[in-house]
Structure formats: structure tokens, C-alpha cells
Amino acid sequence: MKQLDVSKLDFKKLGGLIPAIAQNAETGEVLTLAFMDEPALRKTIETGYMNYYSRTRKKLWKKGEESGNVQKALEVYPDCDSDTLLFMVEQAHDIACHDGTRNCFRTDRFSLERLFQIIKERRDNPKKLSLSYTSKLLKDKTLMREKIMEEAGEVVKASVKEGMERIIYEAGDLLYHLLVLLAGEGIELREVIEELARRRK
Amino acid sequence: MKQLDVSKLDFKKLGGLIPAIAQNAETGEVLTLAFMDEPALRKTIETGYMNYYSRTRKKLWKKGEESGNVQKALEVYPDCDSDTLLFMVEQAHDIACHDGTRNCFRTDRFSLERLFQIIKERRDNPKKLSLSYTSKLLKDKTLMREKIMEEAGEVVKASVKEGMERIIYEAGDLLYHLLVLLAGEGIELREVIEELARRRK
Known part of the structure; x- marks a missing residue:
């Protein structure tokens, strides 16, 4: 975790507390907002797992201590006036909310990162999916490669003469097959x- | 903006305030965290632009009123216990922080969405970029399409015999050229x- 100078943070504005946003480092999804007092923050830094201060129970708690849905803290960013923290986390079991949902805000934003997570789950748990197309592709590198060429051709064909709707559809196909590969x-x-980021610099 | 039942929100926990996270709807970047009292929230809903309550100046303020860096509120999500709000926003000028940076946390997470924004800027402001490769591609649909096929071929070739580093490189090329198209x-x-999201359902 990036070095954080705890002494520079402003805990006074909220009577000893600082809001901490946890964002899924892979997908960018905002998972939770909870509060930390200084001991909770120090515990988070020491252990590498998110610890908060419960305003209702008035005590420190480790996120996921009972459920196992812990949040591994990977990076931390204080904001411009040092009174808010943004953490990039790895969320155990992809469940951040005590209600059992992926995040506390019930957002369901789809992204390539989420699609990629799903494909990796199919790769790593092949039992569940013996019948799925993704599973079939993952077993057959020749097919995977053929599909990349085929879908690239479909994108180009759509661009030449089939119009926007078709390009959107075929670009989706190409992206999906590239993720599978x-x-x-x-x-x-x-x-x-x-x-790609390196090339921008 | 999604309907929000203001009467169900818990303003009591923080003495009349509720933390509001603003996230860039396109890139998923967390931009700012500020506080709203009920009037600021109602103003945000009415006007469609983010309004906050300043704890230091003790008054309502419209984000970007002076700088022009307004935040258009597109969607809002209360969290599981209704004491935090997550807004998806469109950030004017891609500057959310009063320091002139893209977000208050100084994060610099690269994403395909960010790359796509950059490509669109080049498309929409062609002056700046007469010499750029992206600009050249954008002017020549035949070249764009040829590059898709060429890069797809390079990905496959890398997968057959060139190893992981090369696949990463060529997949980057293919993604970039697909975004340009x-x-x-x-x-x-x-x-x-x-x-792709529709196909998951």
C-alpha cells in the first residue's frame, strides 16, 4: 500500500472520523462507504485489511470478520484537503454488502472487467460450465484464434456496408472473443x- | 435521474448531512466526496446539477459555480442503510478538483474508457493532431479496417508462437484500433x- 502520512489527515472535521470509500480495484465499482477513526486506519495499514469504526456500535470492526467477505486494501488515496480516503480493494467473494450483494449501492454497471471476471470464473471452475460456449472456447485454442479472425472480419464487413447497429454487435463479439483468448x-x-497506459506516457 | 425517495434517507447520523460520492459515469473514476444537507439534495434533484453543503462556509453551493467545472447528475444510488449517496455524473472539462486536477484523489487509473475519451477528443478537435497517428487513422476508414485485420492476425500469431508478452502487446494494438474504428x-x-451486458441477461 502506498505510503500514507496519517498525521496529515484531518480527523477533526467529523469529530474523529474520516469517510473511507472502498472501490473494487479490478472493476472500478464503488463498493462501500464507511468511517475510520485513527486506530481503525492504523489497523488497516498494519494488517492490509479494511477496518472501520462503527458509529452505531461505537467500536472498531474488521470488515468481513464474521462473513468472511473481507476487503484487502491495495492502495489508498487521501483527497485534496485530506479529509476523505479512497481505497482500492480486492473484495473477497465479490460480496461487499451485509445484504449479500456485490456492493452497498446496488449498482449493476457492466464493464469489460466484469465480463472478464466471469470468463475467468468459467476458466477456473470448469465443472459448472461444461455446456457453455465460453467453456468450449477455453478448451480449444485453435477455435479461439479462428474466432478472433472471423470476428475481426465481421467488424470490418459491418463497417463497410452494414451500419452502426451491426458494428456495435460485431465489435461486442470481437471484444468477447479477445477476452476469452x-x-x-x-x-x-x-x-x-x-x-496501453505505457504508450500514453 | 432515477427516482429517489428523499424522505427515506438518514440525515440524522451526521447531524443533517449525508456524504455524496460523485463517480464519473463514463470512466468509473471516483471524482469527489462532499456533503449534502436536504436542501442541497433537493436542489441537485431539481436542477440536475450537483449541489453540496459546505461545512466550512456553512452554506449551500453549486459545484463548479465559479470555475464552470459543474457536475451533471445522471443517476443516484442510496446505499443499503440509506445514509450515503453515490452519484453517477458527467464532469464538465474533466476537472473535478478545485486544484485543477481530474479528481480530488489524484488517482490516475488508465482504462479503455479513458483511452476512448482521448481518441474522441482527437476526432472532435482535429487541429491539435494533424501529425498524430490516431488522427491519420480517423481520416482513413480503409486504413482503419485494414489495421483491424492486421492486428487480429498479430494477436493470433503471438498466441500460436510468440508468448505472453507479445500477446499483451498485440492485444493492446487490436483494442486501440478497434476503439479508433x-x-x-x-x-x-x-x-x-x-x-455485451444484454447478452449476459
């Missing part, structure tokens, strides 16, 4: 995005 | 992701 090769989508 | 065709990346 990455998962099949043991590559993280983030590695490809970081490659 | 979408921008060139006037298609939003989000439209393609929504197409």
Missing part, C-alpha cells in the same frame, strides 16, 4: 490496459 | 459494452 492464455485484462 | 464510426464504447 486472454483468459485462455493466462493473461489479465489489466496487463493489456497497462500496456 | 468505433470513434470513427460515431459509436460510443459504452454502446458496445451495453450490447
Whole structure:
């Protein structure tokens, strides 16, 4: 976790507390907002897992202590006036809310990262999915590669003469098959995005 | 904006205030955390622009009123215990912080959505970029399409015999050229992701 100077944070504005946002580091989804007092923050830094201060129970608690849905703290960013913290976390079991949902805000924003997570689950738990198309592709690298070429051709064909709706459809196909190939090769989508980030610099 | 039942929100826990997170609807970037009292929230709902309550100046303020860096509120999500709000916003000028930075947390997370924004800027402000490769591609649909096929071929070749590093590199190329084609065709990346989301249901 990035070095954080705790002494520079402003705990006074909220009577000893600081709001801490937890964001899923892979998908960018905002998971939870809870409060930390200084001991909870220090415990978070020491242990690498999110600890908060409960305003109702008036005590420190480790997120997921009972449910197992812990949040591993990967990075922390204080805001411009040092009175809010943004944490990038890895959420155990993809369940952040005590209600059993993925996040406390019930957002359901789809992203390539989420699709990639689903494809990786199918790769890593092949039992569930013996009948799925994704599973079939993951077992057959030749097919995976053929599909990349085929879908690239469909995108181009759509662009030449089939119009926007068709391009959207075929671009979706190409993206999906590219994600399957990455998962099949043991590559993280983030590695490809970081490659693109390097080129921007 | 999604209907929000203001009467169900819990303003009591923080003495009349509720924390409001603003997240960039396109990129998923967390931009700001500020507080709303009930009048600020009602003003936000009425006007469609983010209004907050300033704890230091003790008054309502419209975000960006002086700088022009307003936040258009697109969607709002209360959390599980109705004491926090998450807003999806469109950030004017891509500057959310009073310090002139993109967000108050100084995060610099790269994403395909950010790359796509950059490509669209080049498309929409061609002056700046007469010499850029992106600009050259955007002017030449035949070249755009040829590159899709060429890069798809490179991904496959890398997968057959060149190893992971090369696949990462070539997948980056393919993604970049696909984004350029979408921008060139006037298609939003989000439209393609929504197409993929529909298939999951």
C-alpha cells in the first residue's frame, strides 16, 4: 500500500472520523462507504485489511470478520484537503454488502472487467460450465484464434456496408472473443490496459 | 435521474448531512466526496446539477459555480442503510478538483474508457493532431479496417508462437484500433459494452 502520512489527515472535521470509500480495484465499482477513526486506519495499514469504526456500535470492526467477505486494501488515496480516503480493494467473494450483494449501492454497471471476471470464473471452475460456449472456447485454442479472425472480419464487413447497429454487435463479439483468448492464455485484462497506459506516457 | 425517495434517507447520523460520492459515469473514476444537507439534495434533484453543503462556509453551493467545472447528475444510488449517496455524473472539462486536477484523489487509473475519451477528443478537435497517428487513422476508414485485420492476425500469431508478452502487446494494438474504428464510426464504447451486458441477461 502506498505510503500514507496519517498525521496529515484531518480527523477533526467529523469529530474523529474520516469517510473511507472502498472501490473494487479490478472493476472500478464503488463498493462501500464507511468511517475510520485513527486506530481503525492504523489497523488497516498494519494488517492490509479494511477496518472501520462503527458509529452505531461505537467500536472498531474488521470488515468481513464474521462473513468472511473481507476487503484487502491495495492502495489508498487521501483527497485534496485530506479529509476523505479512497481505497482500492480486492473484495473477497465479490460480496461487499451485509445484504449479500456485490456492493452497498446496488449498482449493476457492466464493464469489460466484469465480463472478464466471469470468463475467468468459467476458466477456473470448469465443472459448472461444461455446456457453455465460453467453456468450449477455453478448451480449444485453435477455435479461439479462428474466432478472433472471423470476428475481426465481421467488424470490418459491418463497417463497410452494414451500419452502426451491426458494428456495435460485431465489435461486442470481437471484444468477447479477445477476452476469452486472454483468459485462455493466462493473461489479465489489466496487463493489456497497462500496456496501453505505457504508450500514453 | 432515477427516482429517489428523499424522505427515506438518514440525515440524522451526521447531524443533517449525508456524504455524496460523485463517480464519473463514463470512466468509473471516483471524482469527489462532499456533503449534502436536504436542501442541497433537493436542489441537485431539481436542477440536475450537483449541489453540496459546505461545512466550512456553512452554506449551500453549486459545484463548479465559479470555475464552470459543474457536475451533471445522471443517476443516484442510496446505499443499503440509506445514509450515503453515490452519484453517477458527467464532469464538465474533466476537472473535478478545485486544484485543477481530474479528481480530488489524484488517482490516475488508465482504462479503455479513458483511452476512448482521448481518441474522441482527437476526432472532435482535429487541429491539435494533424501529425498524430490516431488522427491519420480517423481520416482513413480503409486504413482503419485494414489495421483491424492486421492486428487480429498479430494477436493470433503471438498466441500460436510468440508468448505472453507479445500477446499483451498485440492485444493492446487490436483494442486501440478497434476503439479508433468505433470513434470513427460515431459509436460510443459504452454502446458496445451495453450490447455485451444484454447478452449476459
